[in-house]
Amino acid sequence: MNRWIFFLMVVVGWFPAVSFGETTLADARFFQTGGGIRVYLLENHANPMVEVNILTRGGSAYDPAGKAGVASLTAWMFNEGAGDMDAETFRGRLDFFGISMDGDANRDTLVVKMTTLSEHFEEALRLLALALTQPRFELKNLERAQRERIVELKQHREQAGWLAGLQLYSMMFAGHPYGHPTSGTEESVGRITLNDVRQFHAKSFRAPEMVMAVAGDVTQPVLVALLDRFLGGLDSRPSPHGKIPLAPQSEKGGEFHVEMDTSQTAIQMGVVAMDREDPDYYPLLVLGQAFGGSGLTSRLYVELREKRGLTYGVHSMFLPLKERGPFMVALNTKTASVADAVQLIRDEMRRMAAEGLKDEELLDVKRYLTGSFALNLDTLKKQAATWSLIGYYRRGMDYLRRWPERIQAVSGEDVKRVARRVLEPERFSTVTVGKTVGGGKTSDP
Numbered sequence: 001m002n003r004w005i006f007f008l009m010v011v012v013g014w015f016p017a018v019s020f021g022e023t024t025l026a027d028a029r030f031f032q033t034g035g036g037i038r039v040y041l042l043e044n045h046a047n048p049m050v051e052v053n054i055l056t057r058g059g060s061a062y063d064p065a066g067k068a069g070v071a072s073l074t075a076w077m078f079n080e081g082a083g084d085m086d087a088e089t090f091r092g093r094l095d096f097f098g099i100s101m102d103g104d105a106n107r108d109t110l111v112v113k114m115t116t117l118s119e120h121f122e123e124a125l126r127l128l129a130l131a132l133t134q135p136r137f138e139l140k141n142l143e144r145a146q147r148e149r150i151v152e153l154k155q156h157r158e159q160a161g162w163l164a165g166l167q168l169y170s171m172m173f174a175g176h177p178y179g180h181p182t183s184g185t186e187e188s189v190g191r192i193t194l195n196d197v198r199q200f201h202a203k204s205f206r207a208p209e210m211v212m213a214v215a216g217d218v219t220q221p222v223l224v225a226l227l228d229r230f231l232g233g234l235d236s237r238p239s240p241h242g243k244i245p246l247a248p249q250s251e252k253g254g255e256f257h258v259e260m261d262t263s264q265t266a267i268q269m270g271v272v273a274m275d276r277e278d279p280d281y282y283p284l285l286v287l288g289q290a291f292g293g294s295g296l297t298s299r300l301y302v303e304l305r306e307k308r309g310l311t312y313g314v315h316s317m318f319l320p321l322k323e324r325g326p327f328m329v330a331l332n333t334k335t336a337s338v339a340d341a342v343q344l345i346r347d348e349m350r351r352m353a354a355e356g357l358k359d360e361e362l363l364d365v366k367r368y369l370t371g372s373f374a375l376n377l378d379t380l381k382k383q384a385a386t387w388s389l390i391g392y393y394r395r396g397m398d399y400l401r402r403w404p405e406r407i408q409a410v411s412g413e414d415v416k417r418v419a420r421r422v423l424e425p426e427r428f429s430t431v432t433v434g435k436t437v438g439g440g441k442t443s444d445p
Helices: 003-011 070-076 087-096 118-133 139-156 160-172 186-191 194-204 220-231 281-292 299-306 335-355 359-376 380-392 399-408 412-422
Strands: 029-032 038-043 049-057 100-105 109-117 211-216 255-259 265-274 314-318 325-333 429-434 441-443
Touching: 029 220, 038 220, 038 380, 049 118, 049 380, 070 100, 070 109, 070 139, 070 194, 087 118, 100 118, 109 118, 109 380, 118 220, 139 186, 139 194, 160 255, 160 265, 160 325, 160 429, 211 380, 265 281, 265 335, 265 412, 281 299, 281 314, 281 325, 281 335, 281 359, 281 399, 281 412, 299 314, 299 325, 299 335, 325 335, 335 412, 335 429, 359 399, 359 412
Parallel strands: 038 211, 255 429, 255 441
Antiparallel strands: 029 038, 049 109, 049 211, 100 109, 265 325, 265 429, 314 325
């Protein structure tokens, strides 16, 4: 996943209101189509381009039992033909007009992205609507998608970091829909049928569940008219996808080692933390940056990289989801240093919970957070992605404007309280992938 997209997914809202060209990020216009699609428009006529980002209720958390990967394959097949056009004809039409359109899936949502010149926006939206309302879903294309996905999964199994993340999620979210891999497994992908994909698409792309963010060279009257024309017939019933259950919070984490012949060992540690609505959400963002966030001044970077040279890089991240999301730590180190690295991380957790942050450290973190995120929103694509997330998770039209004050309101006591709540070493699950280091359950990759 692209770095800025991952950063955006982790902390959507970590930015002040800033301007790029003619558009101020805090002044998106909101309207709702007759069928119920929530639309956020950011007009910007500096360049003849339009970006569209759609999120809908249909991530891997809604995969049918035993068929992990249905959401991902449904997204993969989004541009594989629609209406009376087969896959080759449909993609040829996109290429002729210079339109980029594809789908993706994460744990909460299906994502559709489209880029077009504004002069071709009408045709682009027509093709997008066809893919939403009249997908072809031909068997030969599903079989090709399955073959490619299985090859990808086999290749991923040669990557220590990917294996560590796969195992960590299964431990943190044992028995929960967030616990299985978004892309599925070789076995589950092979069991997916064409009917599975068709049903998943039909359940997911319902107007009331969809958020569309449009950024670029288009006006609201034009957009409203085109949406009514092309998407007026989209299913307006609520999605039958059930509610994602509350993610469990374990009192004791486990340890797991995957044997792999590598020069370094991948270490990932994690715990189920909180959701976006939690009162401690903003203090956790501040804590996460100070503990192991981006930059060269985090506690973990100083202790493990600068002082001891145990790793080239170490980072922590909080990934908020619809329900409780994880707080994780990741690094690579020499096999002989694994025990020392894990112990140092646990020691730093305890120190953060006992001492919190010094006043100057807290001030520096706040400055970094409120001053840095604008650099990640300097294109129409990033702006559309931002507003689709804000809309889908219902963060409010004033979210960008109020974000700096909410970060500035976090006190040292807030950080210490959240550290005591989240950074409990005994609750963290720990996965190592590399040569045998001893301890924990061991499995072949």
